[in-house]
Amino acid sequence: MFKFFESIGKYTLLMQKVFSRPEKRSIYYTRIMHEMETLGLNSIGLTAIISIFIGSAVTLQMAITLESPFIPQFMIGYATREVMILEFSSTVLALILAGKVGSNIASEIGTMRITEQIDALEIMGVNSASYLILPKIVATIFFFPFLAIFSMLIGIAGGYGIAEITGIMNPTDYVEGLRYYFYTSEITYSLVKMVFFAFCITSISAYCGYYAKGNSLEVGKASTRAVVISSIAIMICNLVLTQLIRT
Protein backbone atom coordinates (compact mmCIF):
# COMPACT_ATOMS: atom_id res chain seq x y z
CA MET A 1 0.00 0.00 0.00
CA PHE A 2 2.87 2.34 0.91
CA LYS A 3 4.48 1.60 -2.45
CA PHE A 4 1.21 2.49 -4.22
CA PHE A 5 1.04 5.93 -2.60
CA GLU A 6 4.76 6.44 -3.20
CA SER A 7 4.18 5.73 -6.90
CA ILE A 8 1.25 8.16 -7.03
CA GLY A 9 3.46 10.82 -5.44
CA LYS A 10 6.32 10.17 -7.85
CA TYR A 11 3.92 10.23 -10.81
CA THR A 12 2.46 13.57 -9.66
CA LEU A 13 5.93 15.10 -9.24
CA LEU A 14 6.93 13.83 -12.66
CA MET A 15 3.84 15.40 -14.24
CA GLN A 16 4.62 18.66 -12.47
CA LYS A 17 8.08 18.54 -14.08
CA VAL A 18 6.58 17.62 -17.46
CA PHE A 19 4.20 20.58 -17.48
CA SER A 20 6.73 23.17 -16.33
CA ARG A 21 7.68 25.93 -18.78
CA PRO A 22 9.39 24.49 -21.88
CA GLU A 23 12.98 25.54 -22.67
CA LYS A 24 12.40 26.62 -26.25
CA ARG A 25 9.03 26.41 -27.94
CA SER A 26 10.38 25.93 -31.47
CA ILE A 27 12.21 22.76 -30.41
CA TYR A 28 9.03 21.43 -28.84
CA TYR A 29 7.03 22.09 -31.98
CA THR A 30 9.46 19.99 -34.03
CA ARG A 31 9.39 17.24 -31.44
CA ILE A 32 5.57 17.20 -31.29
CA MET A 33 5.43 16.80 -35.08
CA HIS A 34 7.95 13.96 -34.87
CA GLU A 35 5.98 12.23 -32.11
CA MET A 36 2.73 12.61 -34.06
CA GLU A 37 4.37 10.67 -36.84
CA THR A 38 5.91 8.03 -34.56
CA LEU A 39 3.01 7.47 -32.19
CA GLY A 40 0.04 8.52 -34.31
CA LEU A 41 0.61 8.11 -38.04
CA ASN A 42 2.43 4.83 -37.53
CA SER A 43 -0.62 3.45 -35.71
CA ILE A 44 -3.01 4.05 -38.61
CA GLY A 45 -2.30 0.67 -40.24
CA LEU A 46 -2.99 -1.30 -37.08
CA THR A 47 -6.11 0.78 -36.36
CA ALA A 48 -7.44 0.20 -39.86
CA ILE A 49 -6.86 -3.56 -39.85
CA ILE A 50 -8.39 -4.14 -36.42
CA SER A 51 -11.32 -1.79 -37.00
CA ILE A 52 -12.33 -3.26 -40.34
CA PHE A 53 -12.30 -6.81 -38.97
CA ILE A 54 -14.12 -5.92 -35.75
CA GLY A 55 -16.73 -3.90 -37.69
CA SER A 56 -17.29 -6.86 -40.00
CA ALA A 57 -17.38 -9.39 -37.15
CA VAL A 58 -19.83 -7.30 -35.11
CA THR A 59 -22.16 -7.02 -38.10
CA LEU A 60 -22.00 -10.77 -38.68
CA GLN A 61 -22.59 -11.52 -34.99
CA MET A 62 -25.53 -9.12 -34.85
CA ALA A 63 -27.04 -10.56 -38.00
CA ILE A 64 -26.86 -14.08 -36.56
CA THR A 65 -28.01 -13.12 -33.03
CA LEU A 66 -30.82 -10.79 -34.06
CA GLU A 67 -32.31 -13.16 -36.63
CA SER A 68 -35.97 -12.83 -35.71
CA PRO A 69 -39.11 -11.70 -37.58
CA PHE A 70 -39.82 -9.32 -34.67
CA ILE A 71 -36.55 -7.40 -34.96
CA PRO A 72 -36.16 -5.19 -38.02
CA GLN A 73 -32.96 -5.78 -40.01
CA PHE A 74 -31.82 -2.16 -39.78
CA MET A 75 -31.18 -2.81 -36.06
CA ILE A 76 -28.02 -4.68 -37.11
CA GLY A 77 -26.59 -1.48 -38.58
CA TYR A 78 -27.75 0.46 -35.54
CA ALA A 79 -26.10 -1.99 -33.12
CA THR A 80 -22.84 -2.04 -35.11
CA ARG A 81 -22.74 1.76 -35.07
CA GLU A 82 -23.34 1.90 -31.33
CA VAL A 83 -20.68 -0.71 -30.58
CA MET A 84 -18.12 1.00 -32.80
CA ILE A 85 -18.76 4.57 -31.65
CA LEU A 86 -19.43 4.07 -27.97
CA GLU A 87 -16.88 1.46 -26.98
CA PHE A 88 -14.69 -0.05 -29.67
CA SER A 89 -13.25 3.07 -31.31
CA SER A 90 -12.41 4.64 -28.00
CA THR A 91 -11.98 2.07 -25.20
CA VAL A 92 -10.93 -1.07 -27.08
CA LEU A 93 -8.78 0.91 -29.50
CA ALA A 94 -7.13 2.64 -26.52
CA LEU A 95 -6.35 -0.77 -25.00
CA ILE A 96 -4.76 -1.82 -28.28
CA LEU A 97 -2.81 1.43 -28.47
CA ALA A 98 -1.69 0.95 -24.86
CA GLY A 99 -0.01 -2.24 -26.07
CA LYS A 100 1.58 -0.67 -29.11
CA VAL A 101 2.29 2.94 -28.17
CA GLY A 102 2.58 2.41 -24.40
CA SER A 103 5.24 -0.28 -24.64
CA ASN A 104 7.05 1.78 -27.29
CA ILE A 105 7.18 4.85 -25.02
CA ALA A 106 8.21 2.89 -21.90
CA SER A 107 10.98 1.00 -23.67
CA GLU A 108 12.26 4.11 -25.47
CA ILE A 109 12.46 6.23 -22.32
CA GLY A 110 13.62 3.26 -20.21
CA THR A 111 16.49 2.59 -22.61
CA MET A 112 17.40 6.27 -22.51
CA ARG A 113 17.45 6.07 -18.72
CA ILE A 114 19.72 3.03 -18.44
CA THR A 115 22.10 4.24 -21.16
CA GLU A 116 22.46 7.58 -19.32
CA GLN A 117 20.92 9.61 -22.19
CA ILE A 118 18.52 11.18 -19.69
CA ASP A 119 21.44 12.03 -17.39
CA ALA A 120 23.19 13.61 -20.37
CA LEU A 121 20.16 15.85 -20.99
CA GLU A 122 20.03 16.81 -17.29
CA ILE A 123 23.73 17.71 -17.33
CA MET A 124 23.09 19.99 -20.30
CA GLY A 125 20.55 21.81 -18.13
CA VAL A 126 17.57 20.40 -20.02
CA ASN A 127 14.38 19.51 -18.14
CA SER A 128 14.51 15.93 -19.42
CA ALA A 129 10.98 15.06 -18.28
CA SER A 130 9.46 17.95 -20.17
CA TYR A 131 11.72 17.55 -23.20
CA LEU A 132 10.99 13.84 -23.61
CA ILE A 133 7.45 13.39 -22.30
CA LEU A 134 5.52 16.60 -23.03
CA PRO A 135 5.73 16.28 -26.85
CA LYS A 136 4.48 12.69 -26.59
CA ILE A 137 1.51 13.69 -24.43
CA VAL A 138 0.57 16.62 -26.69
CA ALA A 139 1.00 14.51 -29.84
CA THR A 140 -1.21 11.66 -28.61
CA ILE A 141 -3.87 13.96 -27.13
CA PHE A 142 -4.21 15.62 -30.54
CA PHE A 143 -3.81 12.57 -32.71
CA PHE A 144 -5.62 9.75 -30.93
CA PRO A 145 -9.09 11.33 -31.38
CA PHE A 146 -8.41 11.32 -35.14
CA LEU A 147 -7.52 7.64 -34.87
CA ALA A 148 -10.84 7.10 -33.08
CA ILE A 149 -12.80 8.84 -35.87
CA PHE A 150 -10.85 6.87 -38.44
CA SER A 151 -11.59 3.65 -36.58
CA MET A 152 -15.34 4.44 -36.44
CA LEU A 153 -15.47 5.08 -40.19
CA ILE A 154 -13.42 2.02 -41.11
CA GLY A 155 -15.33 -0.25 -38.70
CA ILE A 156 -18.71 0.86 -39.98
CA ALA A 157 -17.48 0.54 -43.56
CA GLY A 158 -16.28 -2.98 -42.69
CA GLY A 159 -19.81 -3.84 -41.53
CA TYR A 160 -21.26 -2.49 -44.76
CA GLY A 161 -18.69 -4.42 -46.77
CA ILE A 162 -19.50 -7.74 -45.09
CA ALA A 163 -23.22 -7.14 -45.60
CA GLU A 164 -22.57 -6.50 -49.28
CA ILE A 165 -20.18 -9.43 -49.76
CA THR A 166 -22.00 -12.16 -47.81
CA GLY A 167 -25.55 -10.99 -48.44
CA ILE A 168 -26.39 -11.74 -44.80
CA MET A 169 -28.48 -8.58 -44.77
CA ASN A 170 -29.62 -5.88 -47.10
CA PRO A 171 -26.94 -3.10 -47.23
CA THR A 172 -29.71 -0.48 -47.54
CA ASP A 173 -31.14 -1.64 -44.19
CA TYR A 174 -27.63 -1.43 -42.74
CA VAL A 175 -27.34 2.22 -43.83
CA GLU A 176 -30.81 2.94 -42.46
CA GLY A 177 -29.70 1.47 -39.13
CA LEU A 178 -26.63 3.70 -39.14
CA ARG A 179 -28.87 6.76 -39.39
CA TYR A 180 -31.41 5.54 -36.84
CA TYR A 181 -31.48 7.69 -33.68
CA PHE A 182 -28.07 9.12 -34.37
CA TYR A 183 -26.81 11.73 -31.89
CA THR A 184 -23.55 13.54 -32.57
CA SER A 185 -23.06 13.77 -28.79
CA GLU A 186 -22.13 10.07 -28.90
CA ILE A 187 -19.13 10.91 -31.05
CA THR A 188 -18.20 13.78 -28.75
CA TYR A 189 -18.42 11.43 -25.78
CA SER A 190 -16.17 8.94 -27.51
CA LEU A 191 -13.60 11.58 -28.46
CA VAL A 192 -13.54 13.04 -24.95
CA LYS A 193 -12.85 9.56 -23.63
CA MET A 194 -10.06 9.14 -26.16
CA VAL A 195 -8.37 12.35 -24.99
CA PHE A 196 -8.31 11.02 -21.42
CA PHE A 197 -7.11 7.62 -22.58
CA ALA A 198 -4.32 9.22 -24.62
CA PHE A 199 -3.13 11.07 -21.55
CA CYS A 200 -3.28 7.92 -19.41
CA ILE A 201 -1.38 5.79 -21.92
CA THR A 202 1.37 8.32 -22.57
CA SER A 203 1.92 9.63 -19.06
CA ILE A 204 1.81 6.23 -17.34
CA SER A 205 4.09 4.60 -19.91
CA ALA A 206 6.51 7.52 -19.74
CA TYR A 207 6.50 7.28 -15.95
CA CYS A 208 7.29 3.55 -16.06
CA GLY A 209 10.17 4.16 -18.50
CA TYR A 210 11.50 7.26 -16.76
CA TYR A 211 12.02 5.47 -13.46
CA ALA A 212 13.40 2.25 -14.96
CA LYS A 213 16.72 1.28 -13.48
CA GLY A 214 19.22 -1.48 -13.92
CA ASN A 215 19.58 -3.28 -17.22
CA SER A 216 17.68 -4.22 -20.37
CA LEU A 217 15.70 -6.79 -18.39
CA GLU A 218 14.28 -3.95 -16.30
CA VAL A 219 13.34 -2.04 -19.46
CA GLY A 220 11.33 -5.06 -20.55
CA LYS A 221 9.61 -5.18 -17.17
CA ALA A 222 8.92 -1.45 -17.29
CA SER A 223 7.37 -1.92 -20.71
CA THR A 224 5.08 -4.70 -19.47
CA ARG A 225 4.18 -2.67 -16.38
CA ALA A 226 3.31 0.29 -18.61
CA VAL A 227 0.84 -1.78 -20.65
CA VAL A 228 -0.78 -3.36 -17.59
CA ILE A 229 -1.17 -0.13 -15.60
CA SER A 230 -2.32 1.86 -18.65
CA SER A 231 -4.94 -0.78 -19.42
CA ILE A 232 -6.28 -0.73 -15.87
CA ALA A 233 -6.30 3.08 -15.89
CA ILE A 234 -8.23 3.05 -19.19
CA MET A 235 -10.88 0.73 -17.75
CA ILE A 236 -11.31 2.83 -14.61
CA CYS A 237 -11.36 6.05 -16.64
CA ASN A 238 -13.94 4.54 -19.01
CA LEU A 239 -16.24 3.68 -16.14
CA VAL A 240 -15.91 7.08 -14.48
CA LEU A 241 -16.35 9.06 -17.70
CA THR A 242 -19.34 6.99 -18.80
CA GLN A 243 -20.99 7.64 -15.44
CA LEU A 244 -20.17 11.35 -15.63
CA ILE A 245 -21.04 12.05 -19.26
CA ARG A 246 -23.76 9.57 -20.18
CA THR A 247 -25.93 9.58 -17.07
Place this chain on the structure above:
Amino acid sequence: MIKVENVIKSFEGRDILKNISTEFGTGQTNLIIGRSGSGKTVLLKSLVGLHEVDKGAIYYDDICFSTLDFRARKAIRKDVGMIFQGGALLDASTVAENVKLPLDLFTDQSEEEKMERVNLCLKRVNLENAHKLYPSELSGGMVKRAAIARAIVLNPRYLFCDEPNSGLDPQTSIVIDNLISDITKEYNITTIINTHDMNSVMEIGEKVVFIYEGQKWWEGTKDDILHADNPELNDFVFASAMAKRAKMSVK
Protein backbone atom coordinates in the same frame (compact mmCIF):
# COMPACT_ATOMS: atom_id res chain seq x y z
CA MET B 1 38.43 25.35 -10.19
CA ILE B 2 36.18 22.86 -8.44
CA LYS B 3 36.46 22.37 -4.71
CA VAL B 4 35.01 19.49 -2.72
CA GLU B 5 34.60 20.01 1.03
CA ASN B 6 33.84 17.19 3.46
CA VAL B 7 31.42 15.44 1.14
CA ILE B 8 29.43 12.56 2.58
CA LYS B 9 27.00 10.46 0.58
CA SER B 10 25.20 7.29 1.53
CA PHE B 11 22.64 5.04 -0.12
CA GLU B 12 20.14 3.10 2.01
CA GLY B 13 22.27 3.53 5.11
CA ARG B 14 25.50 2.45 3.39
CA ASP B 15 28.21 5.12 3.35
CA ILE B 16 29.62 5.47 -0.16
CA LEU B 17 31.58 8.72 0.16
CA LYS B 18 33.18 9.34 3.54
CA ASN B 19 34.20 12.91 4.17
CA ILE B 20 36.00 13.64 0.91
CA SER B 21 37.80 16.97 0.44
CA THR B 22 39.94 17.93 -2.52
CA GLU B 23 40.46 20.54 -5.23
CA PHE B 24 40.53 20.22 -9.01
CA GLY B 25 42.48 22.94 -10.78
CA THR B 26 41.62 24.88 -13.93
CA GLY B 27 43.44 24.09 -17.17
CA GLN B 28 44.61 20.71 -15.94
CA THR B 29 43.38 17.14 -16.30
CA ASN B 30 42.31 15.86 -12.90
CA LEU B 31 41.88 12.12 -12.54
CA ILE B 32 39.81 10.24 -10.00
CA ILE B 33 41.00 6.66 -9.75
CA GLY B 34 39.97 3.72 -7.62
CA ARG B 35 38.74 0.14 -7.70
CA SER B 36 35.27 -0.72 -8.98
CA GLY B 37 32.78 0.09 -6.23
CA SER B 38 35.14 2.48 -4.45
CA GLY B 39 32.73 5.38 -4.95
CA LYS B 40 34.40 7.33 -7.74
CA THR B 41 31.34 7.34 -10.02
CA VAL B 42 29.18 8.49 -7.10
CA LEU B 43 31.70 11.27 -6.48
CA LEU B 44 31.63 12.33 -10.13
CA LYS B 45 27.81 12.24 -10.25
CA SER B 46 27.70 14.24 -7.01
CA LEU B 47 30.00 16.82 -8.55
CA VAL B 48 27.62 17.39 -11.46
CA GLY B 49 24.50 17.24 -9.30
CA LEU B 50 23.10 13.93 -10.53
CA HIS B 51 23.34 12.81 -6.89
CA GLU B 52 22.65 15.16 -3.99
CA VAL B 53 25.31 15.05 -1.28
CA ASP B 54 24.16 14.30 2.28
CA LYS B 55 26.72 16.59 3.88
CA GLY B 56 29.52 18.83 2.71
CA ALA B 57 29.78 21.30 -0.16
CA ILE B 58 30.86 21.43 -3.78
CA TYR B 59 32.15 24.74 -5.15
CA TYR B 60 32.37 25.74 -8.80
CA ASP B 61 34.93 28.54 -8.48
CA ASP B 62 33.30 30.63 -5.74
CA ILE B 63 29.74 29.36 -6.14
CA CYS B 64 28.47 26.69 -3.77
CA PHE B 65 26.84 24.36 -6.31
CA SER B 66 25.44 21.87 -3.81
CA THR B 67 23.10 24.42 -2.20
CA LEU B 68 21.73 25.87 -5.46
CA ASP B 69 18.20 25.13 -6.65
CA PHE B 70 17.34 23.68 -10.08
CA ARG B 71 17.15 27.07 -11.83
CA ALA B 72 20.40 28.40 -10.44
CA ARG B 73 22.13 25.14 -11.33
CA LYS B 74 20.79 25.41 -14.86
CA ALA B 75 22.87 28.54 -15.40
CA ILE B 76 26.03 26.72 -14.30
CA ARG B 77 25.17 23.61 -16.30
CA LYS B 78 25.51 25.60 -19.52
CA ASP B 79 29.20 25.78 -18.60
CA VAL B 80 29.39 22.04 -17.97
CA GLY B 81 30.15 19.31 -20.49
CA MET B 82 30.04 15.65 -19.64
CA ILE B 83 31.22 12.53 -21.43
CA PHE B 84 29.49 9.40 -20.20
CA GLN B 85 30.91 5.90 -20.13
CA GLY B 86 28.75 4.73 -23.02
CA GLY B 87 28.74 8.09 -24.80
CA ALA B 88 25.03 8.67 -24.01
CA LEU B 89 24.35 10.04 -27.49
CA LEU B 90 20.65 10.27 -28.30
CA ASP B 91 19.94 7.14 -30.35
CA ALA B 92 17.23 8.74 -32.45
CA SER B 93 19.46 11.62 -33.59
CA THR B 94 22.40 11.76 -35.98
CA VAL B 95 25.87 12.77 -34.82
CA ALA B 96 25.35 16.32 -36.10
CA GLU B 97 21.94 16.58 -34.40
CA ASN B 98 23.43 15.32 -31.14
CA VAL B 99 26.19 17.90 -31.24
CA LYS B 100 23.77 20.65 -32.29
CA LEU B 101 21.23 19.93 -29.52
CA PRO B 102 22.79 22.21 -26.84
CA LEU B 103 23.00 25.00 -29.42
CA ASP B 104 19.33 24.51 -30.37
CA LEU B 105 18.27 24.64 -26.74
CA PHE B 106 20.41 27.40 -25.33
CA THR B 107 21.43 29.77 -28.09
CA ASP B 108 19.63 32.04 -30.53
CA GLN B 109 22.12 31.43 -33.30
CA SER B 110 20.97 31.01 -36.89
CA GLU B 111 21.02 27.56 -38.46
CA GLU B 112 24.18 28.47 -40.44
CA GLU B 113 25.99 29.63 -37.32
CA LYS B 114 25.01 26.48 -35.47
CA MET B 115 26.17 24.23 -38.30
CA GLU B 116 29.44 26.14 -38.51
CA ARG B 117 30.03 25.47 -34.80
CA VAL B 118 29.00 21.81 -35.18
CA ASN B 119 31.41 21.39 -38.09
CA LEU B 120 34.20 23.00 -36.09
CA CYS B 121 33.66 20.72 -33.10
CA LEU B 122 33.37 17.59 -35.23
CA LYS B 123 36.53 18.57 -37.07
CA ARG B 124 38.29 19.07 -33.74
CA VAL B 125 37.55 15.46 -32.80
CA ASN B 126 38.29 14.14 -36.33
CA LEU B 127 34.69 13.24 -37.11
CA GLU B 128 34.10 15.62 -40.01
CA ASN B 129 32.57 12.88 -42.18
CA ALA B 130 30.19 11.47 -39.59
CA HIS B 131 27.48 14.17 -39.61
CA LYS B 132 24.70 11.98 -40.93
CA LEU B 133 25.59 8.78 -39.10
CA TYR B 134 23.48 7.51 -36.21
CA PRO B 135 25.14 6.38 -32.93
CA SER B 136 24.40 2.74 -33.79
CA GLU B 137 26.54 3.13 -36.92
CA LEU B 138 29.61 4.37 -35.03
CA SER B 139 32.53 2.47 -33.52
CA GLY B 140 33.26 2.77 -29.78
CA GLY B 141 35.99 5.36 -30.36
CA MET B 142 33.76 7.40 -32.69
CA VAL B 143 30.96 7.43 -30.11
CA LYS B 144 33.38 8.81 -27.51
CA ARG B 145 34.67 11.44 -29.92
CA ALA B 146 31.12 12.48 -30.85
CA ALA B 147 30.34 12.74 -27.13
CA ILE B 148 33.41 14.97 -26.69
CA ALA B 149 32.22 17.16 -29.57
CA ARG B 150 28.80 17.52 -27.93
CA ALA B 151 30.40 18.26 -24.57
CA ILE B 152 32.54 21.10 -25.94
CA VAL B 153 30.04 22.66 -28.35
CA LEU B 154 28.97 25.34 -25.84
CA ASN B 155 32.56 26.13 -24.81
CA PRO B 156 32.27 24.65 -21.32
CA ARG B 157 34.37 25.77 -18.37
CA TYR B 158 34.09 22.39 -16.68
CA LEU B 159 34.40 19.00 -18.36
CA PHE B 160 33.54 15.71 -16.65
CA CYS B 161 34.39 12.34 -18.14
CA ASP B 162 33.15 9.06 -16.71
CA GLU B 163 35.54 6.33 -17.81
CA PRO B 164 36.06 7.71 -21.32
CA ASN B 165 38.29 4.78 -22.28
CA SER B 166 36.12 1.88 -21.22
CA GLY B 167 35.72 -0.64 -24.00
CA LEU B 168 38.41 0.94 -26.19
CA ASP B 169 41.68 -0.56 -27.37
CA PRO B 170 44.89 0.90 -25.85
CA GLN B 171 45.76 2.96 -28.95
CA THR B 172 42.30 4.51 -29.27
CA SER B 173 42.33 5.13 -25.51
CA ILE B 174 45.48 7.21 -25.83
CA VAL B 175 43.97 9.15 -28.75
CA ILE B 176 40.91 9.96 -26.59
CA ASP B 177 43.10 10.84 -23.58
CA ASN B 178 45.26 13.18 -25.59
CA LEU B 179 42.21 14.75 -27.20
CA ILE B 180 40.68 15.50 -23.79
CA SER B 181 44.01 16.78 -22.48
CA ASP B 182 44.55 19.03 -25.53
CA ILE B 183 41.02 20.44 -25.29
CA THR B 184 41.56 21.11 -21.58
CA LYS B 185 44.64 23.18 -22.33
CA GLU B 186 43.17 24.84 -25.44
CA TYR B 187 40.01 26.11 -23.73
CA ASN B 188 41.45 26.34 -20.18
CA ILE B 189 38.83 23.96 -18.81
CA THR B 190 38.63 22.29 -15.40
CA THR B 191 38.57 18.65 -16.48
CA ILE B 192 37.78 15.77 -14.15
CA ILE B 193 38.16 12.23 -15.45
CA ASN B 194 36.95 9.15 -13.70
CA THR B 195 39.07 6.19 -14.75
CA HIS B 196 40.76 2.96 -13.82
CA ASP B 197 42.89 2.91 -16.92
CA MET B 198 46.51 3.16 -15.77
CA ASN B 199 47.66 4.25 -19.22
CA SER B 200 45.49 7.34 -18.79
CA VAL B 201 46.95 8.01 -15.37
CA MET B 202 50.51 7.86 -16.66
CA GLU B 203 49.70 9.77 -19.85
CA ILE B 204 47.61 12.74 -18.69
CA GLY B 205 47.33 12.60 -14.88
CA GLU B 206 48.31 16.12 -13.87
CA LYS B 207 46.44 15.60 -10.63
CA VAL B 208 45.40 12.17 -9.43
CA VAL B 209 42.98 11.50 -6.57
CA PHE B 210 42.86 7.89 -5.36
CA ILE B 211 39.57 6.86 -3.77
CA TYR B 212 39.66 3.79 -1.54
CA GLU B 213 36.52 2.45 0.16
CA GLY B 214 34.80 5.82 -0.16
CA GLN B 215 37.67 7.87 1.25
CA LYS B 216 40.29 10.03 -0.38
CA TRP B 217 43.29 7.80 0.24
CA TRP B 218 45.97 9.61 -1.70
CA GLU B 219 46.47 12.53 -4.08
CA GLY B 220 49.35 13.74 -6.19
CA THR B 221 50.64 13.84 -9.76
CA LYS B 222 51.43 10.99 -12.16
CA ASP B 223 55.12 11.36 -11.27
CA ASP B 224 54.39 11.12 -7.55
CA ILE B 225 52.69 7.75 -8.10
CA LEU B 226 55.98 6.17 -9.11
CA HIS B 227 57.50 7.08 -5.75
CA ALA B 228 54.43 6.73 -3.53
CA ASP B 229 54.64 4.40 -0.52
CA ASN B 230 50.89 4.05 -0.06
CA PRO B 231 50.32 0.25 -0.13
CA GLU B 232 46.66 0.39 -1.29
CA LEU B 233 47.59 2.78 -4.09
CA ASN B 234 50.51 0.61 -5.16
CA ASP B 235 48.36 -2.52 -5.08
CA PHE B 236 45.86 -0.79 -7.32
CA VAL B 237 48.18 0.97 -9.76
CA PHE B 238 50.83 -1.72 -9.99
CA ALA B 239 48.49 -4.68 -9.84
CA SER B 240 50.31 -7.01 -12.25
CA ALA B 241 53.64 -8.69 -11.46
CA MET B 242 55.24 -6.89 -14.40
CA ALA B 243 54.07 -3.48 -13.17
CA LYS B 244 55.38 -4.29 -9.70
CA ARG B 245 58.81 -5.12 -11.17
CA ALA B 246 58.72 -1.86 -13.15
CA LYS B 247 57.98 0.08 -9.97
CA MET B 248 60.86 -1.66 -8.17
CA SER B 249 63.23 -0.78 -10.97
CA VAL B 250 62.16 2.90 -10.76
CA LYS B 251 62.82 2.82 -7.02
